Amino acid sequence: MNGQDLRIAVIGATGAVGTVTLDLLSQRGYRRVRALASARSAGSSVTFGDEQLTVEEATPELLAAGEFDLCFFSVGTSTSRELVPHAVEGGATVVDKSDAYRLTDGIPLIVAGVNDDAMAASGVGAGNRIVANPNCSAMQLTCALKPLHDAAGLASVRLSTYQSMSGKGDIGIEELQATPAAGADLGMDWEYDGEEFTEEAKLRAETQKILELPDLKLSATCVRVPVLVGHAQAVWVETESPLAPDEALGVLSESSNLALAELPTPGDAAGRDEVLVARVRRDRADGNGLALWVVNDNLRKGASLNAVQIAESLTSRGLLE
Template identity: 60%
Template structure:
């Protein structure tokens, strides 16, 4: 057991999307952290199949409005895609569960907190007594904001440019299977998102979500997102400008003290392979941006299925559980 569940009764947890890339990792993390009262849900397609939970197998239940609103879940961790979340999340919340949703259904909707615990964890607590739904950000936004928040507090963020190198697992288990099946000569870079004018929806999400989480509604953010033939972990090259001068050494010193961040010094640098399976955001190449005034350039790699999705959602849920424990008689 790692954290969050060291005392008190076991919360009743539903993992919805338990057969998917994020759901499988969610089950693994819950088992590692000592939770035992866990149920697995997915669509009718995989109802009745089994998924691994620690040293047990769980039978997958169909996620229906009736099953999710029955009042027997304290937490519902959703990773099912936007339209399924829109159809099912309100029922789980109506049944009394606190919901953390990993799709984009609620991320940018006013009144629904978009939460990275290291940045704005208190926002999740604000909806405990109301609609009980918190949104988990995009897998690139989570590490980006974890790194930018402490630098912003120190020097005042003025603008961000970011280029992402995103693994295929960000697009679900079927894309992982496809990459595994391909001959290495077939591997290529892609931009497999929807286009909104001259930007992809992934690029506009990164801007809108970063502004919401950081509570900087006018922050200039320019992104180029690329899918690379890597199985797990997203990487990001970031160029950030600040109100005051900040050296590479000062930025590195700040990040060394920051939650969930591990700074790597040259000749080390972050790689997807080193980040995969870990909980930390690996950050390196921290240096002055030679093309900007008061600019810093840095590079990160992060496991998109763990801190970029499942782990961040569990950490949000653990903030809520800890708050509930304070008020329990």
């Protein structure tokens, strides 16, 4: 089937990620797209290119009725857990953006352009119809780490993140817009177990799964900052064999997911497809160390663009049943 003829549902179509997913699908010429959300917004409309789509309630019955080939889920974890099995029962292949299935054995966690082969290896196209989309921070990090790992092997990774408010969804956008810039105290929205935020543990476990490096040493400090869109990361990488900054720039420049930049801010990344990489330099505290700065639009490659690229990869590899 031609990808553009797929019968597609965007579940969570009224949210921060769902609205960008609709934009990307319309720009890419998909025609048979329906917008689903909760009963709260059923009957309202969302923009799809030049059209307005009426939002339908995402009921188990509708999802299981066999009306969709592909379902993009952009809802919370518990809603995904409840509704994804019904979509699968109805015969759809699901790309899920929540963390419901990311670390489930047998379900591939995919960054398009990094580990697409894991889909067929996990039986997608042969009975397995769920593909998980990673956390936005793991997404941009693995885009930058994969070429470095292929070139010199990763020994350890340390990073600090500066994550925008839209990473919390529409509620974060509203919270920032309602807060006077001076003196904003927006706080962390992740659970803290006395040692780590959940976000830091997710970032480590998802990176290990995507790169198929279960023992990779990775330590992160994640922070939410009063920025609307765009997550930034200061990353320190220790490689197994030496990799000079020039060589690192060479391998990074070959990745279609990345664009080299000079001093990118989150604003420079917002609306762009590529993950921006900058300031690739020797880490002066480590023999085989490199330091770099990585910035990405968390709503695009960090969420919806990657999901749409997964769909394109499924189509081109003949993995949609």
